[in-house]
Amino acid sequence: MTYEQTLAYLENLSKFGINLGMSRIERLLELMQQPQRRFKSIHVTGTNGKGSTTAMLSAILTASGIKTGMYISPHLVDYPERMVVNGQEITKEEFSQAIHYTSKFVEQMLAEGFEQPTEFEVITAAAFYYFAAVGVEYAVIEVGLGGLLDSTNVIIPEISVITNVTLEHTDRCGSTIADIARHKAGIIKDGVPVITAAKGEALELIKRTASEKDAKVYSKDEHFTSQFRGLANGKQQVAIDAGVLGQIEADLNLIGCHQLENSAVAVTAALILGAIDPRITFKAIKNALDIVRWPGRFEIIPGEPVIIIDGAHNPDGARVLRHNLDLVFPGREITFALGILRDKDVAGIIRELIRSTDTVVTVQPLSYRAATPEEIAREIEAHHVEAASAIDRGIDRAKELAGPNGVVCVAGSLYLIGEARQIILNK
The missing domain is CATH 3.40.1190.10 (Mur-like, catalytic domain)
Known part of the structure; x- marks a missing residue:
């Protein structure tokens, strides 16, 4: 073959x-x-x-x-x-x-x-x-x-x-x-x-x-x-x-x-x-x-803005990710590029990860099981929420909203972060 x-x-x-x-x-x-x-x-x-x-x-x-x-x-x-x-x-x-x-x-x-x-x-x-x-x-x-x-x-x-x-x-x-x-x-x-x-x-x-x-x-x-x-x-x-x-x-x-x-x-x-x-x-x-390296799990990519990639795909993983964001970036507002599979606990992940002061751009992971950006966005109550038509556009929009001194976190599914890493590291 x-x-x-x-x-x-x-x-x-x-x-x-x-x-x-x-x-x-x-x-x-x-x-x-x-x-x-x-x-x-x-x-x-x-x-x-x-x-x-x-x-x-x-x-x-x-x-x-x-x-x-x-x-x-x-x-x-x-x-x-x-x-x-x-x-x-x-x-x-x-x-x-x-x-x-x-x-x-x-x-x-x-x-x-x-x-x-x-x-x-x-x-x-x-x-x-x-x-x-x-x-x-x-x-x-x-x-x-x-x-x-x-x-x-x-x-x-x-x-x-x-x-x-x-x-x-x-x-x-x-x-x-x-x-x-x-x-x-x-x-x-x-x-x-x-x-x-x-x-x-x-x-x-x-x-x-x-x-x-x-x-x-x-x-x-x-x-x-x-x-x-x-x-x-x-x-x-x-x-x-x-x-x-x-x-x-x-x-x-x-x-x-x-x-x-x-x-x-x-x-x-x-x-x-x-x-x-x-x-x-x-x-x-x-x-x-x-x-030791383990890509895509609270992986910090330096830049303007700094980007964190994490495959948190269940409520417990989302809770840990939020704790780590607060620990490493205390007092900082977070802008998320968030994509979740439909068969996951979407509400539970959002509840643990997203706060009312956050900014969120929803995207669709590369899986037939993925929830649409619009479906995810409807579940979120935050400072600013919008849906993106593609992963690369969602990441670009999250970076734009965060500004050069901000923090962007790409999270929600392992099927998202692989594509996201390629997009981020190749730019």
């Missing part, structure tokens, strides 16, 4: 949508000789922060001299972002080859009478094949949706990570915190340690599930903590105490209060691995945190 043919193939698969279940991915990987068993893995789920935590763990392992794969979703701009080895995205040619290889086994499945695998299942299988083919020793695997019935849940990891649990994907994972936590806890495997920053009812359910599987739980505030020590040179200084596992102070190249918690989860997981693998040292951890 050429890359263009690969995109056409995946676009055709996308019409099958999201179809949770394990039978298709299990059969596909069986036909492919179980590539996911040829490397060690760390499995990461959670409502928010799973991407940042995945990036930090991958950076730590790479800094330790370990050949490391990272699998994430969705991508911001292009599919190869989803498969990374030692911090480098795979090429379009490598991505196409992996999908083409996997497609042969999809054809075999269909010939056997199996149901068509989804786009995410095919990409997941292709990622496992690619990581095995290039000989990664570890792969940090981010869950796509939920956990229990997610196609990544075929792996038996060295560590399971559940960053946190709040309401999300209620149409697929249930309408209560307990329902969501049950899906997240579905990644817990027999005897495999669990690290989590979940709280309350969700934490109790995670602990019960872990107890049934004889898996030790390391929970925030009980087994590890993190403290903010200041901002310097565009980084935040953090102090992480993981009890008997060790303590570390580091400069974290990811800004925001939520990254204090995410970094503590990642460091605790790394220290657990470090207890059995001497390559994972305090120095490697500090070096990794100092350089």
Whole structure:
């Protein structure tokens, strides 16, 4: 396949949508000789922060001299972002080859009478094949949706990570915190340690599930903590105490209060691995945190005006984004370029993120699931609200309204910020 043919193939698969279940991915990987068993893995789920935590763990392992794969979703701009080895995205040619290889086994499945695998299942299988083919020793695997019935849940990891649990994907994972936590806890495997920053009812359910599987739980505030020590040179200084596992102070190249918690989860997981693998040292951890990048998550782009890009796409993420804006830009008025998917909690996101003194330009993310700018604008009560006909026009208008000394924040959907980054960085 050429890359263009690969995109056409995946676009055709996308019409099958999201179809949770394990039978298709299990059969596909069986036909492919179980590539996911040829490397060690760390499995990461959670409502928010799973991407940042995945990036930090991958950076730590790479800094330790370990050949490391990272699998994430969705991508911001292009599919190869989803498969990374030692911090480098795979090429379009490598991505196409992996999908083409996997497609042969999809054809075999269909010939056997199996149901068509989804786009995410095919990409997941292709990622496992690619990581095995290039000989990664570890792969940090981010869950796509939920956990229990997610196609990544075929792996038996060295560590399971559940960053946190709040309401999300209620149409697929249930309408209560307990329902969501049950899906997240579905990644817990027999005897495999669990690290989590979940709280309350969700934490109790995670602990019960872990107890049934004889898996030790390391929970925030009980087994590890993190403290903010200041901002310097565009980084935040953090102090992480993981009890008997060790303590570390580091400069974290990811800004925001939520990254204090995410970094503590990642460091605790790394220290657990470090207890059995001497390559994972305090120095490697500090070096990794100092350089780790996670584009589109409270990403600050200097200029006139300064622009923040953040993929906050649920009320909890929006609340954290607002807190970080107030922390980093105290007393400043914010001009938003805001785009939200229709199947998200639009009212909840707006309630947490937008204040009456703000200025908002609504835009439409690049997704068939997107709410129109007019639909979003009708939900907002702010100093000034208007709808834009295109993302680039919306960003330009937000910059104009903010003025050269202002602050612009592009937020609301991961499907928005990928396009927004391209527009902003290419100007």
